[in-house]
Amino acid sequence: MATLGPSGFSPYPVAVYEGVLNPPPGKALMFNEIVDEELAMREAARAMLTRANPTIFPGPQVLYAWNEEAREKAKLVKRIAQVLGAKIIPMYDYRPKYPKIDPAVEINPNHPNLTIWHNRIKACIFVGVHCHYANVALKIIRAETDCFTIAMCGMAGHEDAMITLRDQHVEEMERFIKVAEEVKKELGK
Amino acid sequence: MQATESVIYNRAGQRVVSPEYLLFEAPRTKHFMTGSEAVKEAVRRASVDASVSYPITPQSEAAHLIGELWVEGYVGVYFRGESEFGVMSEIAGCAMAGARTITTTSGPGTLRAFENFPMWAGTRIPVQLVLMARGVNSPLSIQPDNLEVGFLLDTGCMIWYAENAQDLFDMILAGFVVAEQPDVHVPVITVVDGFFVSHTREAIMLPPDDIALPPYNPYRAPMPVIDAEVPPGRFLRDPFVMKSNYISYATHASWQWEVRSAIERSRPYAKRYLKGLIEEFGDPSAELVFVACGTAAAQAKEAVRLLEDEGIKARVVKLKTIRPFPVEELKGAVKNAKYIFVPEFNVVGWLEREVRRYLYGHSDAEVIGSPRVAGGMTMPAEVIVQEVLKLTGKEVKHVL
Numbered sequence: 001m002a003t004l005g006p007s008g009f010s011p012y013p014v015a016v017y018e019g020v021l022n023p024p025p026g027k028a029l030m031f032n033e034i035v036d037e038e039l040a041m042r043e044a045a046r047a048m049l050t051r052a053n054p055t056i057f058p059g060p061q062v063l064y065a066w067n068e069e070a071r072e073k074a075k076l077v078k079r080i081a082q083v084l085g086a087k088i089i090p091m092y093d094y095r096p097k098y099p100k101i102d103p104a105v106e107i108n109p110n111h112p113n114l115t116i117w118h119n120r121i122k123a124c125i126f127v128g129v130h131c132h133y134a135n136v137a138l139k140i141i142r143a144e145t146d147c148f149t150i151a152m153c154g155m156a157g158h159e160d161a162m163i164t165l166r167d168q169h170v171e172e173m174e175r176f177i178k179v180a181e182e183v184k185k186e187l188g189k
Numbered sequence: 190m191q192a193t194e195s196v197i198y199n200r201a202g203q204r205v206v207s208p209e210y211l212l213f214e215a216p217r218t219k220h221f222m223t224g225s226e227a228v229k230e231a232v233r234r235a236s237v238d239a240s241v242s243y244p245i246t247p248q249s250e251a252a253h254l255i256g257e258l259w260v261e262g263y264v265g266v267y268f269r270g271e272s273e274f275g276v277m278s279e280i281a282g283c284a285m286a287g288a289r290t291i292t293t294t295s296g297p298g299t300l301r302a303f304e305n306f307p308m309w310a311g312t313r314i315p316v317q318l319v320l321m322a323r324g325v326n327s328p329l330s331i332q333p334d335n336l337e338v339g340f341l342l343d344t345g346c347m348i349w350y351a352e353n354a355q356d357l358f359d360m361i362l363a364g365f366v367v368a369e370q371p372d373v374h375v376p377v378i379t380v381v382d383g384f385f386v387s388h389t390r391e392a393i394m395l396p397p398d399d400i401a402l403p404p405y406n407p408y409r410a411p412m413p414v415i416d417a418e419v420p421p422g423r424f425l426r427d428p429f430v431m432k433s434n435y436i437s438y439a440t441h442a443s444w445q446w447e448v449r450s451a452i453e454r455s456r457p458y459a460k461r462y463l464k465g466l467i468e469e470f471g472d473p474s475a476e477l478v479f480v481a482c483g484t485a486a487a488q489a490k491e492a493v494r495l496l497e498d499e500g501i502k503a504r505v506v507k508l509k510t511i512r513p514f515p516v517e518e519l520k521g522a523v524k525n526a527k528y529i530f531v532p533e534f535n536v537v538g539w540l541e542r543e544v545r546r547y548l549y550g551h552s553d554a555e556v557i558g559s560p561r562v563a564g565g566m567t568m569p570a571e572v573i574v575q576e577v578l579k580l581t582g583k584e585v586k587h588v589l
Binding site: 014015017060094130133159 | 313370371372374409410411412413436437439440442443444446447449450453454456457
């Protein structure tokens with residue numbers, strides 16, 4: 001994750017240009033530190049359980065039943081939302097919405113801040129969003145909002161998120177649910 | 190033999206092996222071939238899905254040789270574009286549809302196709318362009334000159350520079366592996382100096398031709414592959430409409446930084462598959478350093494040998510990648526340097542500019558953009574030696 005504020009001539013922070021790269025396989029990224037995945041999962045769950053209007057933003061890779069893993073992941077996303085008491089607002093399409101997006105029902109990678117502002121979201125999870133669009137959106141969210149961002153990525157991760165969990169497939173998501181249930185219990189929720 | 194649980198074969202019937210096995214472990218045998226033929230041999234082992242060519246000549250015969258591979262069943266699709274612009278556009282279409290694609294170009298053809306290169310990067314397609322640098326200056330040149338590389342530096346593509354046919358062969362294979370990493374996934378332009386490498390024969394070590402890279406998996410791409418049958422792909426990659434509002438500007442800004450971030454993410458992968466972003470040659474204690482790429486690096490190595498006869502210690506830092514630029518590696522390699530020569534095959538000295546930019550404030554060495562040849566001139570090692578001797582005030586013995 002980058003320092004808040006402009007990076008060079010960009011209006012947005014760019015973590016890579018501050019020397020922050022994705023975590024290696026088996027590890028996670030929390031702010032700008034490489035940590036154990038378990039620790040990152042716990043902090044992600046804590047952020048979602050303690051901040052206002054936690055929301056999951058599922059992308060096309062888990063919204064559409066295009067393979068068996070997507071079906072399984074979609075069920076797990078719903079389960080995660082239940083455990084965390086989070087809303088689900090889909091990013092079902094990557095095309096910008098003109099003249100105006102309906103921020104109550106969807107989020108778009110080109111102007112994700114509008115949905116976050118409208119719903120006063122203070123913590124969110126990106127899951128199933130194609131990596132390029134997640135990266136574009138996470139830079140904008142970091143600069144334009146005070147939302148705590150968590151990337152649950154099936155590939156190499158997103159260094160512009162505040163917490164990055166990489167290589168997240170069915171097994172890892174099931175583990176996250178268990179961790180979230182534990183944290184929820186610890187918080188007395 | 191690579192340890193695998195099951196043997197997988199590609200469309201050409203080649204055994205699919207890991208990139209590590211193909212690049213580093215497979216036994217190799219010596220062959221004698223041109224740089225263009227080295228391209229063919231790399232593509233033969235790369236499980237390439239598509240290639241498009243334009244019948245330009247005398248760029249090199251590389252594109253023609255890839256056509257032969259199509260006839261032999263090693264390349265899935267091969268066709269001729271209407272122009273250089275058409276080729277680069279069609280290459281993009283193939284890649285967006287999920288194909289591993291490669292093409293070649295050089296010189297003026299590069300400029301005619303130019304609009305496509307930043308488009309490739311912006312759409313995050315991991316295509317490979319083998320650029321046999323040939324010069325673009327008027328009056329029209331068909332001779333070796335790498336001016337066009339200077340124009341390509343900020344297109345959002347990775348740029349790697351091969352010194353010889355062996356480098357080129359290995360870089361083409363490694364190029365696909367690095368470019369297709371999900372967090373990288375931008376094009377790679379593999380540069381080699383036209384004629385000096387493309388048309389001359391040299392010894393090259395090749396792994397067997399019955400093994401090949403794993404096929405490309407487009408469903409790991411950072412943008413949805415255009416697949417009309419599979420739902421995420423039905424959402425085409427519509428650009429955000431360039432309305433005059435802050436959202437459009439903001440998205441574009443974030444998008445551009447993301448493309449450049451992707452190049453930076455390639456560093457650890459490139460280090461692994463290229464065995465480092467730089468190569469050092471010569472006396473490590475030498476205070477006189479040549480920073481060069483491609484044929485200029487090869488000639489600088491010869492100059493180091495000649496300078497030894499003059500009692501002058503020198504060394505070469507060969508840059509394998511220009512984008513990403515090996516900043517930290519270069520800083521480390523020249524930390525004791527007093528003089529840095531940057532020999533180049535172009536009139537503008539784009540590599541000298543890059544070296545000055547990245548070493549500014551990090552090195553006390555004097556950077557000398559010399560010798561510089563262009564338009565097809567060769568750069569004999571003696572010319573490089575002469576420049577050094579002029580600096581040191583020594584008598585120039587070599588007759589050119």
